[in-house]
Amino acid sequence: MMDLFSDQETESSFIPLAARMRPQSLSEYVGQTHLTGDGKPLRKMIESGRCHSFILWGNPGIGKTTFAQLLSHQLDIHFITLSAVMSGVKDIRSAVERAKQNTVLTGKQSILFIDEVHRFNKSQQDAFLPHIEDGTFLFIGATTENPSFELNSALLSRARVYRLKTPTVDDVKSVLLHALTDEVRGLGKRRIQINDHYLDVLARAADGDIRRALNFLEIVTDLAENDQVDEQNIKDVLGGSFRRYDNKGDVFYDQISAFHKSVRGSSPDGALYWMARMLDGGCDPLYIARRLLAIASEDIGNADPRAMQVALTAWDVFERVGPSEGNRAIAQATVYLACAPKSNSVYEAFKKAMRDVASQPSYDVPNHLRNAPTSLAKNMGHGEGYRYAHSEPYAYAAGEVYLPEEVQTETYYQPSDRGLEKKIKEKMTWLKMQDNQSNHVRYPMPGGALYGDDE
Template sequence: MRPTTLDNYFGQSHLLAADKPLRIALQSGHPHSMIFWGPPGVGKTTLARLIAHYADAQFISISAVLSGVKEIRQAVTEAKQHRQIYQQSTILFVDEVHRFNKSQQDAFLPYIEDGTFIFVGATTENPSFELNNALLSRARVYLLKNLGEDELLDLLNLALADKKCGLGELKLLIAKEDKQHLVIAADGDARKLLNLLEIAADLAESNGVNQLINTEVITQVVSNSSRRFDKGGDIFYDQISAFHKSVRGSSPDGALYWMSRMIEAGCDPLTIARRLLAIASEDIGNADPRAMQVALNAWDAFERLGAAEGNRAIAQAAVYCALAPKSNAVYTAFKAAMACVKESGSLEVPEHLRNAPTQLMQSLGYGEEYRYSHDESEAYSAGQSYLPPELATSNAQVEFYQPQPRGLEIKLKTKLEYLKSLDLAAKNN
């Protein structure tokens, strides 16, 4: 079912619509080196083959999973010989190019430069992280997207009707709603759709004239189909990011949706529990300190109860954190303190804050002017400083922590303002 012309290519209209530069370049037979970045089953290999077809070029394909420098050299030799004998260019297609290490990727560079071949790489991983800058600078990156449901349905109908390359000879009958179930189960992946259809065709029952794929068969075929999830890959980071941003944005529905997407695709629920614990500190903080305990309790419940009940505990924590008042004041304060330490260097500990366990230390004045707060009114040593004097500017200490007017931090802000008033009164006295 691999298309042989751009007109039969499904998806990627953002790149291959009639007026798009890439389509114009391909149809004119003047391709350039490029990287196709996208999930499985969206047509990266097919598009590379079409490039060779329209450019009237030799097509050489290697896989970074199975190949090394030896195969790269062999492809270079073949491309040079082909150009010399047939005066024809070569498209070198490298599947899973991100699997090559730096030295292997560098091996392509001189041959891209001198035109030995036109380089086309395919990757499911973010090229910014996985490919060398030198290679990226010589190839244009194109993002390929999941196929839409309408595009997958068109492909499904074509596969059912095509007698030469598809399943048309079988005269398969399948209800409209069952086709939709297959399309949804394919999850944007054309290869997966055709695989599911082929399995369903093998299970079809004959009614004498046609082969019938009924709802029971479709249910059986799609029952083990899962959503896309790649632990440690772009899809993982995109989905965990969407979950985090949903909780931060106070959307319990978004949090539950992305949590369910990840769990349904096979993500370890404790990954979500760990992220919730980070959210409780980073995005909720002292606006609701209970959020951290709720997240910890959910983690503990999962380990005690297992997945079935434990997932619900994590979902409960996700909803709680989503609806909790938000403050990143502690997160911001800690970053500011770390930046201050890096900038100001190793400032001396003020003498009144130093420990003085020996007579020598006491004779040096260590701890001499320290005021024990429990002996002071309201257990607060008004006016006493706890930072190096070098961090005071314009007679005021630096203030890393700035409570937000939300949740418990409203009260914390009020208390800080009260303590500052005590400091000011002590200073004036």
């Protein structure tokens, strides 16, 4: 028996730590309490046994495959998996047949789990539809891309979408601590000595990827002499990235925050300093370029629409010429955005519109704004009374309303007095004056208000 146990232990040592530590119950599944906590949808589904097909959307390494396997284990049903990267129509047909055979043999439904489901083309995605509808299997797809853009509407209508959040540093650290103390699947028998700061370093360096964090931990502990982890072990694994997480410097996300706030605060010096700090710490320059695009929209907007183009051009230059000259292009864009006039009017207007749409009923599109491609649509009044702006004085249909009647007086975009938005504000003021002078009435105005008046 001792020899057999020794062989099994030796064999398991070849299994990566991340695979050994894969959660075996919901209590071990961290970072997704919004879905798996008490009373939350995925926990209720498991506890009730009433399952539906769904899509798990989230970054790599945060538990999409793990949850599908947990569900299979909890419900004691057959688990079939395909990777959209490696599979074709033949593999899909084979998986369908396996699911059918399992139903005949066991009387139970199977789970068909598709990793990277967005990699399947339209016809491949369509191949699942009849089998989802007739219950041949419970379909679970995993994707790192936005399902609204990458998956067919027909598939989305048959499967709910659950967004997995990026685990926090504390979530990742709890997994590392579990791996260090678990004597059956983890490293508990070795009694690894590692200080709390180094665990923070590894957890932050993983950037929300639990699998990556466990891989870091496994390599670090393999390098440690006498099972004592020191700073050199951490540096050997993380390389230059260690500096950004070192306790002598600032945490990476604090640096990103300082960079963003420097640009927003019109400080080119501060922005350049924090950009240099991030690059020195091993940050991907394109991460900074992406942040500049967000700043161009969120903090500058229409005060200087050129800011977004400048940021895009800097990204393009980096892709074409590489880091040496490309970093200078990103620095140039950083200075331009820092010196540009600032406005968050578009950002605030969009947030308000999204809040309203989420909280209000789905009002119908007014008839005069509806498309009328057929005679039937025209007979139903679609497009009736629409005023073609180019045929109106100043190419503006004064007094016309482009919102549903129930929210006709709502105002979202309110330009600032800075940069180009000052001109935009002047034009919008003039347009409202034309509206108030117009005799055109689309709907009765609540309380006799003039169109364009503030509420």
